[in-house]
Amino acid sequence: MLGLGVFRSGSGQATEDAVTWALDAGYRHIDTARIYRNESEVGTAIRRWCDRYGVDRSGLFITTKLWNDDHGYDKALRAFDASLRSLGLSYVDLYLVHWPVPEKRRDSWRALETLVGEGRCRAIGVSNYTVRHLDDVLQTSRVVPAVNQVELHPFLQQRELVQYCAEHGIAVEAYSPLTKGRRLDDPRLVAIARELGRSPAQVLIRWGLEKGFVVIPKSADRARIVANAEVFDFEIGEEAIGRLEALDEALRTAWDPSGVD
Secondary structure, eight states, rough: OBOOOOOOOOOOOHHHHHHHHHHHTOOEEEOOGGGGOHHHHHHHHHHHHHHHHTGGGGGSEEEEOOOOGGSSSHHHHHHHHHHHHHHSOOOSSSEEEEEETTTTTTHHHHHHHHHHHHHHHHHHOOOOOOOOHHHHHHOOOSOSEEEEEOOOOOTTHHHHHHHHHEEEOEEEESTTGGGGTTTTHHHHHHHHHHHHHSOOOHHHHHHHHTTTTTEOOOOOOOHHHHHHHHSSSSOOOOHHHHHHHTTTTOOOSSGGGGOOO
């Protein structure tokens, strides 16, 4: 339910350190992507950490994603092979279509269905899909996406999309749950955090968890990685949840896929 995102964590030691610190802090879910160009660093950190503590890799949940340039049936299969080599793993737990590329995404989804059928990834899903894009998948697919990873936080709640996913058994995964820092100083959020004795970031993460979302905050700072995981020993409470629900302003800090055919 809680993972570490490594978008823009950089290549080399920065990403290796972030993943190691996250695993030390109790994270068991790491989210990367081909376009992040740090799959190899994620894989190195995982192998070293597992070897150090004698932990089996099966206890970890690793996600990577198909980038836009790799859409199409054959290209998607090759891209997955390349990601697996970069990670140095025999399988991934979740493989996502990163973006709903027009015209080619149906062929890409067929490739993902092949991969999950072969057991090379344990589950497949999508990212940045709207209701319209999910409808398109469900009309032609044999496998329902396990996950839809989208930007989600109290300032962008996407209620219609969340409801659609719930009705079709699709887990919702929240990226940029901290609004990329743009609303951490919102006085309404700060007031709730102060009442709970927590940081605004912890409140935003906890909000997502209490809503039933998988939450993947991103940080390459050790103290923040640790603090972001300290969210399982408190509850926000119904009254404060209501105040957070009132913050929705359709704020997007990342991509907006609503205009994609």
